[in-house]
Amino acid sequence: MTTDICDASAEELAASIRVGEVSPVAVVDAFLDRIDRIDSRINAYATVCDEAARKAARSAERAVERGDALGPLHGVPVAIKDLTRVRGVRTTFGSAAFTEHVPDRDDTVVARLREAGAIVLGKTNTPEFGRKTVTDNLVFGSTGNPWDPTKTTGGSSGGSAAAVAAGLTPLALGSDAAGSIRIPASACGVFGLVPDFGRVPEGPTRADAFETALPCSFLGPIARSVGDAALMLDVLAGPHPADPYCLPTPSARYRDALGAPISDLRIGYSANFGGFRVTEEVRAAVEGALDRVAAAGATVETADLDFDGTWEDRHEALERILQTRYVGLYENLRRDAGVDLLNDDLDVTPEVTSRIRAGLSLGAQEIAAAGRTRTAVFDEIQRAFSGYDVLATPTLSRTAFDRDEDAPTVDGRPVHPMHGWTLTWPLNLSGNPAGSIPVGLSDDDLPIGMQVIGPRLDDRGVVSACAAIERALTWDGTRPPDLGGGR
Secondary structure (H helix, E strand, O other), X not given: OOOOHHXXXXXXXXXXXXXXXXXXXXXXXXXXXXXXXXXXXXXXXXXXXXXXXXXXXXXXXXXXXXXXXXXXXXXXXXXXXXXXXXXXXXXXXXXXXXXXXXXXXXXXXXXXXXXXXXXXXXXXXXXXXXXXXXXXXXXXXXXXXXXXXXXXXXXXXXXXXXXXXXOOOOEEEEEEOOOOOHHHHHHHOOEEEEOOOOOXXXXXXXXXOOXXXXXXXXXXXXXXXXXXXXXXXXXXXXXXXXXXXXOOOOOOOOHHHOOOOHHHOEEEEOOOOOXXXXXXXXXXXXXXXXXXXXXXXXXXXXXXXXXXXXXXXXXXXXXXXXXXXXXXXXHHHHHHOOOOOOOOOOOOOHHHHHHHHHHHOOOHHHHHHHHHHHHHHHHHHHHOOOOOOEEEEEOEOOOOOEOOOOOOEEOOEEOOOOOOXXXXXXXXXXXXXXXXXXXXXXXXXXXXXXXXXXXXXXXXXXXXXXXXXXXXXXXXXXXXXXXXXXX
16 A cells, blocks of 8 residues: 555555555554544544454454455444444533443444444544534534634534544544534535435434434535545445335445546536525635536536525524424433433533424424425425536535634624525435535635535435546545644
8 A cells, every 4th residue: 555544545445454455453553543643633533442443453454364255344444423323432412411321232324334344433523412513512622623723623523524634534424414514524625425315324223213304314424535435325325124214225336426427417506505695715616616627528507596585484494493303302312311401400502402492482383384495495406406417506605714603704794603604404404415525725725615416316426426526626635734743
């Protein structure tokens, strides 16, 4: 292997391990050493499973030596967001109420990663119950952006995106209910993918198997390249009996979609995705990237998106749906874990308690009205694909802001602090697959991402389009500045 271990792709690591060119022990040791040297700068990990990871690496090495049949991720490290349960590993959900919580079984996605040979390095930081679009909590503090540790990673999968960008893992798992994979992927300059709703199964430990539709929530990969994400998604995708929304097994591998010619790609571009304010710097970067994609042979046109009502109408529907979901979280934890998140004696963030209290006051009429608005959003997004394979928008309205900033602005003007700068959440209303792919750097060397959206049931088309765009832009290999730990 010619590349430094921590800079190597997951594909390269898996191939090198398979032929005995590098050992799983050396790979895990390299990543744990890098975590030890630099994670104090960014705080990507909530928990590092060093002993368990080394034990798993020794077992993986013996399997290679014996000539055992090896999974597609054999010996490859992976990081898991701290909202996903990992057997025997502290899983806090970013909440002070769960600092001692240790699950006794893996969530389905973790079990599948282990079955494929992946080695869990640790749990990555997240806001409490994934509530915010930045990554901080009362247990582990905030996570900094590897491109500039004074800036935010976005959220809520900020720890996962930061770990991938900083070379602290080749692959990470994220989850997304309003943009929580795509937001930090854009802010940290990596690739984040939400496949079709139901493509990657939830559970099996859950009190409400139907909450993932409130709004459409996704589990998906965060990686430095589209190829690595496809490798991971091939492991994660497929039905599970515990998930009522799961989709059938994909008819073909995602990795087989990586080589489609860019000349076949038709892209519809929306600069503001129905009313978002976007900085000129971000707009210019995305449009410049699309110019290069068009020069490489793709067809790029302006897409006509005509949503009913105002941005505020659509956002209110999102809020009502999320409030309903958090009432479910509140009731389920109170019943099953004996934890009352509204108990004043518990140290629960106001973002969580305010959403629960708002949800408890909702009436059926308001929830039904949110559903009608959601339907209109769904219909318009599906209509916009007429004539296009994918849609493209900026992922975020601006680049990463200060790590301790509570009220980000766009071109100096205030926006909704949670969702006013993220062009991601309409897809959680509609359930469409989407990826955020890096397209360049701002004048102050912060990443800018472009959101690539596919029709329902065509996440393979999103992977194919993003791979073609990646080839045209040649971002893969671009890394943040050294964080003081060397490579």
